[in-house]
Amino acid sequence: MFLDGARTVLAFGAHPDDLEAGAGGLLAKLAAGGAHVTMVVTSIPNRFEQRLAEARAGAAVLGAELVLLRDDAASRVEDYAMWELVERYDGIVDRVKPDLVIAHQAEDTHWDHFLVHRAVVSAMRRQRANLIAYSAGSGPAATIGTCFADITDHIDTKLAALGKHATQFSTAKVEAMRDRARAAGVSCGVGYAEVFTPLRVYL
Ligand SMILES: [Zn+2]
Numbered sequence: 001m002f003l004d005g006a007r008t009v010l011a012f013g014a015h016p017d018d019l020e021a022g023a024g025g026l027l028a029k030l031a032a033g034g035a036h037v038t039m040v041v042t043s044i045p046n047r048f049e050q051r052l053a054e055a056r057a058g059a060a061v062l063g064a065e066l067v068l069l070r071d072d073a074a075s076r077v078e079d080y081a082m083w084e085l086v087e088r089y090d091g092i093v094d095r096v097k098p099d100l101v102i103a104h105q106a107e108d109t110h111w112d113h114f115l116v117h118r119a120v121v122s123a124m125r126r127q128r129a130n131l132i133a134y135s136a137g138s139g140p141a142a143t144i145g146t147c148f149a150d151i152t153d154h155i156d157t158k159l160a161a162l163g164k165h166a167t168q169f170s171t172a173k174v175e176a177m178r179d180r181a182r183a184a185g186v187s188c189g190v191g192y193a194e195v196f197t198p199l200r201v202y203l
Pocket residue numbers: 014015018110112113136
């Protein structure tokens with residue numbers, strides 16, 4: 001399956017915890033398989049120091065490198081004009097040269113998530129890489145999709161990474177994410193799964 005062949009992975013989130021929630025299992029799986037995984041956090045909107053520490057701890061659990069657009073102060077995604085956001089992402093894509101990119105889904109109802117989705121799609125205009133989209137929980141039901149990652153062996157790592165985001169995820173909420181992955185697994189015949197939408201796939 002093409003996802004298993006990814007060696008250089010670049011994943012974009014609007015905020016700390018988005019990637020852990022929507023793609024943490026896949027990122028952990030790819031990192032454990034030897035891929036170099038880079039997680040981009042576009043903005044830390046509040047409680048800067050605490051959420052910065054959470055983002056670093058979450059990425060460390062997943063085995064990923066963390067890239068922050070700003071590591072000195074709180075910011076909002078909308079602080080960036082769209083051209084500026086694309087330009088920043090262009091620089092990251094040029095540096096990382098990914099073969100798999102993971103973006104927020106277009107249907108996400110959180111405006112910041114949609115902006116990041118749109119900027120990532122634009123930043124991918126010159127890069128030959130597979131592109132898939134994840135649900136961070138504010139889009140269509142995460143059990144409906146056409147592309148599945150079997151994260152059965154990595155569900156505990158995903159939940160451990162989520163647990164690092166204590167400002168966002170209570171113990172009960174982390175356990176609810178286990179249920180969500182289990183439900184996704186039932187829909188595709190594995191123990192635990194994350195669901196993605198393919199946006200661009202090279203065969
Ligand atoms: Zn978010």
